[in-house]
Amino acid sequence: MNKPRRVLQRSMMLPVATRYLMPLLLLFSVFLLLRGHNEVGGGFIGGLVAASALMLYAIAESPAALRALLPVAPRPLVGAGLLLALLSGLVAVASGKPFMTGLWIKTPLPVLGKLGTPLLFDVGVYFLVIGIVLWILLTLAED
Amino acid sequence: MTIVLPILLPMGMGALSLLLWKRPLAQRVLAVVSCAALVGVNAWLLMDVQQVGVRVVQIGNWLAPFGISLVVDVLSALLLLTVAVIALVVTLYGQVGIDEGRVRSGYYPLLHFLLMGVNGALSTGDLFNLYVWFEVLLMASFVLIALGGGRENIEGAVKYVVLNLLASTLFLSGVGLLYNLAGTLNMADLARQLPTLQALNQVTLVAILFLIAFGIKAAAFPLFFWLPASYHTPPVTVTALFSGLLTKVGVYALLRTFTLLFVQDVAFTHTVLLVMAGATMVSGVLGAAAQTDFRRLLSFHIISQIGYPLMGLGLFTQASLAAAIYFLVHVMLAKTALFLVAGMVERLQGTFDLKKLGGLYTRRLDVAVLFLLPALSLAGLPPLSGFFAKLGLVKAGLAQGQGVLVFVSLAVSLMTLYSMTKVWNEAFWKESPAQLMPTRSLSPWLWLPTAALVLLSLWIGLLPGPLFALANQAAELLLHPELYVRAVLGGVP
Numbered sequence: 272m273n274k275p276r277r278v279l280q281r282s283m284m285l286p287v288a289t290r291y292l293m294p295l296l297l298l299f300s301v302f303l304l305l306r307g308h309n310e311v312g313g314g315f316i317g318g319l320v321a322a323s324a325l326m327l328y329a330i331a332e333s334p335a336a337l338r339a340l341l342p343v344a345p346r347p348l349v350g351a352g353l354l355l356a357l358l359s360g361l362v363a364v365a366s367g368k369p370f371m372t373g374l375w376i377k378t379p380l381p382v383l384g385k386l387g388t389p390l391l392f393d394v395g396v397y398f399l400v401i402g403i404v405l406w407i408l409l410t411l412a413e414d
Numbered sequence: 415m416t417i418v419l420p421i422l423l424p425m426g427m428g429a430l431s432l433l434l435w436k437r438p439l440a441q442r443v444l445a446v447v448s449c450a451a452l453v454g455v456n457a458w459l460l461m462d463v464q465q466v467g468v469r470v471v472q473i474g475n476w477l478a479p480f481g482i483s484l485v486v487d488v489l490s491a492l493l494l495l496t497v498a499v500i501a502l503v504v505t506l507y508g509q510v511g512i513d514e515g516r517v518r519s520g521y522y523p524l525l526h527f528l529l530m531g532v533n534g535a536l537s538t539g540d541l542f543n544l545y546v547w548f549e550v551l552l553m554a555s556f557v558l559i560a561l562g563g564g565r566e567n568i569e570g571a572v573k574y575v576v577l578n579l580l581a582s583t584l585f586l587s588g589v590g591l592l593y594n595l596a597g598t599l600n601m602a603d604l605a606r607q608l609p610t611l612q613a614l615n616q617v618t619l620v621a622i623l624f625l626i627a628f629g630i631k632a633a634a635f636p637l638f639f640w641l642p643a644s645y646h647t648p649p650v651t652v653t654a655l656f657s658g659l660l661t662k663v664g665v666y667a668l669l670r671t672f673t674l675l676f677v678q679d680v681a682f683t684h685t686v687l688l689v690m691a692g693a694t695m696v697s698g699v700l701g702a703a704a705q706t707d708f709r710r711l712l713s714f715h716i717i718s719q720i721g722y723p724l725m726g727l728g729l730f731t732q733a734s735l736a737a738a739i740y741f742l743v744h745v746m747l748a749k750t751a752l753f754l755v756a757g758m759v760e761r762l763q764g765t766f767d768l769k770k771l772g773g774l775y776t777r778r779l780d781v782a783v784l785f786l787l788p789a790l791s792l793a794g795l796p797p798l799s800g801f802f803a804k805l806g807l808v809k810a811g812l813a814q815g816q817g818v819l820v821f822v823s824l825a826v827s828l829m830t831l832y833s834m835t836k837v838w839n840e841a842f843w844k845e846s847p848a849q850l851m852p853t854r855s856l857s858p859w860l861w862l863p864t865a866a867l868v869l870l871s872l873w874i875g876l877l878p879g880p881l882f883a884l885a886n887q888a889a890e891l892l893l894h895p896e897l898y899v900r901a902v903l904g905g906v907p
Contacts, residue, residue: 350432357426363475370418372475 289331296324304397305383305390314393318400325401326408334412337405345405352399359391416462417469417486419455420494420533423448428526441522442509448526449502456498460491464884467891468901470539478539478902479603485539485902488888489739493536493666496743499870500658500750501529504651506863507754511651516561524561528554528659535663539902541589541599544667545582548631552578555660559648570647577640581630588623591616602902605674605895614678621676621683625668625690632664634724635693638717642701645713646766650757653709657716658750662742665723669738672727673892680730687728692819695721695826702833708756708766708841711833712749715792718826719745725823726807729814735889737806740882744799747871748788754864755785758856759841768837773846780861782842787868789838791875793831799875802882 300321307313329337338344343351363372375387427448434440463469468487472478486494505525512521531551538544552575560571593599595616596607608617626637633641641661645653668687676683698718705711722745726738758781759774760766775782791798804827811820874881891897 346435347433350429353429353432354426357422357429361422364418369471369473369475370422371473 285331289327293324293328296327297321300324300397304393307393308389314396315400317393318397319404321397322401322404322408325405329409329412334409338409341405345402345409348398348402349406350402352395352397352402354395355398356392356395359388359395362388362391416455416459417471417484417537418473420452420459420498420537421484421530423452423455424526424530424533428523428530431523431526435520435523438514438517441517445505445522445525446502446509449498449505449529452498452529453495453502456491456495459486460488460495460884463488463491464887468898470901470904478904479598479600482543483539483600483602483902484537485602485898486537487891487898488884489666489669489892490536492739492743492884492888493662494533496746497529497532497536497659500655500746500867501525503754503863503867504655504658504750507654507757507860508651510857510859511649511757513649516649519561521558521561524554524558525655528558528655532659532663536666539601541592541601541604545586545589548582548585548663548667551660551663552582555656558652558656559644562648564647566647570644573640574644577630577637581627581637584623584630585627588620588627591620591623595620600902601670601674602899605899606903608675609678617676618679618682621672621679622686624671624676625683625686628664628667628671629690630664631661632668632720632724633661633717634664634690634720635697635717638694638697638720641717642710642713645716646707646709650709650753650760653713654750654753654757657712657753658746661716661720662746665720665742668724669727669735669892673730673735674895674898677895684728684730687724688816688819691721691724691728692822693721694718694724695823699826699829699833703829706768706840708759708768708771708837709753710766711768711837712752712756715830715833716749718830719749719792721826722804722807722823725819726810729807729810729816731810731814732886732889732893733813734807734810735892736882736886737803737810739885739888740806740878741800741803743881743885744791744803744871744874747867747874748791748800751788751864751867751871752785752792754860754867755781755788758784758860758864761856761860768840770847771841772844773842775842777846778856781856784864784868785842786838788871789834790831791871793834794827795831797875799871799878802875802878806882 300317303312303320304314304317307317325337328340360371363374364370366374373387373389375385379385427444431441431444434444463486468485471484473482473484528551531547531554534547535544535551538547556571556575559574560567589599592604595611595613596604598604598607611617630637645656672683672687695718698714698721702711702714702718705714722741723738726734726741756766759771762774762778762781763771765771787798791800794800794804804823807823808820811823
């Protein structure tokens with residue numbers, strides 16, 4: 272009797288494609304994040320795109336490889352994101368305005384455009400969403 | 415700024431607890447410090463609001479009715495303070511009452527987010543925002559029940575979440591219909607616009623949707639069965655916290671919407687409330703009579719006690735509303751204390767089954783006294799806090815000519831007394847059964863917070879004056895929505 276062949280043959284295509292796709296997707300997620308205030312995009316959708324790029328890596332390689340790749344674990348990322356969002360609202364309080372009032376710098380910067388506390392809030396959301404999605408998916412993947 | 419703090423403080427502490435995930439001890443200390451700070455902030459807020467009446471913050475400086483307003487009046491501030499006190503007591507109790515495993519799977523972040531949700535719901539002035547806060551506290555409490563992962567926990571959690579999601583859906587439908595009618599969801603703006611609409615039937619329909627939705631959340635008749643099905647599964651510390659906070663937020667939402675928004679057809683809506691109140695009292699207390707498990711019995715009494723503030727709301731006079739608010743504070747304190755005592759009894763003898771318990775009166779007189787005081791208060795015996803609350807409701811009921819409901823409420827009090835006597839006889843008075851486990855020792859972490867809570871409950875009974883004055887002020891504000899509207903909308907025409 273023939274031995275059955277190994278079913279789980281690792282395909283070369285996905286890891287190779289991921290090597291090119293992941294940086295592009297991550298860049299795209301930052302683009303979405305920065306574009307978000309007045310146009311389609313924002314911290315939430317940017318975070319989802321970034322998290323799916325990272326999960327693509329986890330599928331192509333392994334969940335453990337992704338954990339090794341991440342500079343920060345998902346859970347602290349959630350906490351840091353929340354704190355950042357909270358901080359963005361408190362900036363206004365420190366200058367005597369109601370909580371979460373949007374404060375902007377006067378002159379726009381090149382590339383980034385106008386900077387303000389709403390962007391800081393969006394960055395907080397961005398990290399929060401990456402953290403939550405990776406936390407859930409990695410837990411499921413490693414179970 | 416102060417009125418945002420009750421939301422921001424738990425949020426920040428929740429985020430910090432996430433960062434301290436692997437350090438349970440730091441999380442425990444942080445939780446105690448945070449809850450103590452919350453008590454301080456909310457007490458300060460109450461003193462402030464007592465002077466001004468209503469405090470408003472327009473979040474992000476977006477003016478009402480376009481942005482989200484946070485509004486804290488005397489009712490909100492009083493409940494915020496009560497919530498913070500209960501949270502502090504339960505957190506201290508939880509130093510021993512919550513096991514290491516639960517802390518390691520995220521008990522403390524969830525606790526903070528639960529408090530954030532409760533505080534948000536108590537202080538928002540926007541209906542959609544209220545929906546969001548309800549979801550926050552629902553998610554946090556759902557995971558708190560499920561934490562620990564036993565079959566029983568998951569079963570309780572699923573029952574809890576399904577019914578509450580149904581309530582949220584109904585609430586959201588009501589919010590949608592209301593937005594369609596009035597074009598705004600700011601409560602103050604709605605209060606101004608609803609009387610001018612030529613759509614009484616539609617508004618009443620929305621009122622009934624809200625009544626059902628908040629009725630489920632408050633565990634009122636007829637949709638209360640999720641509560642006894644789920645409250646006995648988590649550790650008693652969590653049950654005590656839930657009994658003090660969750661259903662009471664539902665009652666608060668009813669108090670707010672049925673004094674501010676739905677007052678066009680009082681003859682109909684508030685009569686429905688009165689019928690609901692009577693049925694809730696009776697079904698809760700009858701359910702309790704059939705129980706032989708300490709915690710299940712107390713869970714049914716939560717339902718029964720919800721009927722009393724609903725009765726105060728249904729009667730819709732200043733005296734009845736003041737009594738309802740006083741009752742709400744009284745029952746939050748007394749009920750939490752009873753659950754904490756139940757936890758102590760379980761520690762001592764290893765079971766919640768009343769048949770197997772016994773002999774605690776001779777062995778632990780202190781625990782027996784800690785049970786007896788809130789239990790008699792719940793039944794409404796003078797000079798404890800429950801007596802004054804019920805006296806106020808009975809007087810208001812008689813003044814409105816609601817003799818039948820007053821009779822029902824008194825009969826239910828008697829049944830409550832019977833039920834509490836049953837617990838007393840079984841757990842404390844009777845001879846201890848032979849196969850009983852040896853009485854273990856009791857940590858002061860359990861004893862002291864419970865004793866402090868019982869003392870507080872005793873204090874508002876022996877000296878009811880200050881709390882009654884506050885409740886009266888809150889009720890006066892509820893009956894003068896124009897003050898609320900003016901505070902929120904200010905100069906907006």
